[in-house]
Amino acid sequence: MWCGLRTSSVIIATTCLISASLVISNTTFAARQRNYTPQEFRSVLRGLGYNVKVTNEPLTDAETKQAISEFQKGYKITPVDGIAGPKTQDFAANIIQILQANLNVVLKPNPPLPRDQFYDSKTEAAIREFQKKHQLEETGIANLALRQKLNEEAKKAISKPTTSPTPTTSPTPTTSPTPTTSPTPTTSPTPTTSPTPTTSPTPTTSPTPTTSPTPTTSP
Structure with a gap:
């Protein structure tokens, strides 16, 4: 089953289950670099599931023209020629x-x-990896x-929140216990002063001896 999209300033081709709001809304796609060579365009057709042989012959054989016509019908590209x-x-x-962007997401x-714009060996290898991961034929x-399956996986990958784990905060270091202050030393009691010595008593002076009376002279 195929469906088409309207064209805009940037032409977006998608399938019925590929939502334009998926990768397209936040992915800037490069403009087509140049015209495909016949071999490159056959590689794209074959890579998308159309029955063509990859050669560099002109795209004029019946098999290739049929594949191109089917591609044009599927995406409502006119004229279908x-x-x-x-x-x-x-x-x-x-x-x-779109395919490469979804592979990058998934x-x-x-x-x-x-x-x-190229379905090269790296793109093919990524498709094989996706098929192997989902147990599909490689x-x-x-x-x-x-x-369609790749689109669904890309939706899941985009909608899945990628929250960084909250770093665990280092535990607040415990503060060293405040050292207990040494008890204020008790002051030595003021030494009692030696008692002031009492002065020796002033010695009492010996009494002045009384003089003997002068003798009277004899007559």
Whole structure:
């Protein structure tokens, strides 16, 4: 089952279950770098699940024209003429960019896939990794069913909150106990002063001897 989108200043090609509000809303897609070579465009068609052989022959064989016509019908690209004109190439380039962006969201390859217009070996390897992770047949082909599943996984990855774990705060160090002050030493009692010695009593003077009376002379 296919469905188309209206075109805008940036043409976004998507499938029925790919929401334009998913990766597209926060991803800037590169404009188509240049016209595809026949081999590059066949690689895109084959990578998206169309039955073509990857050669560098002109895109004029019946098998390739049929694949291009199916692609144009699926995305309502007019005219449906089986020719890989500019509008058809623009849609193909943007589908690959969306695919690569969703792979980056889900698988987180390092380095990330470039969001370009090419279904190269790195993109194919990422598809195989996604298929292996989800126990799908490892074909390297991003058909409609796989792109729908990849879209759902990308939605989950984007909506999942990535909160950083709150760092545990170091416990507040316990303060050293305030040292108890040494008891104020008791002052030695003021020594009692020696009693002032009493002065020796003034010695009493011997009484002045009374003089003998002068004798009277005899007559």
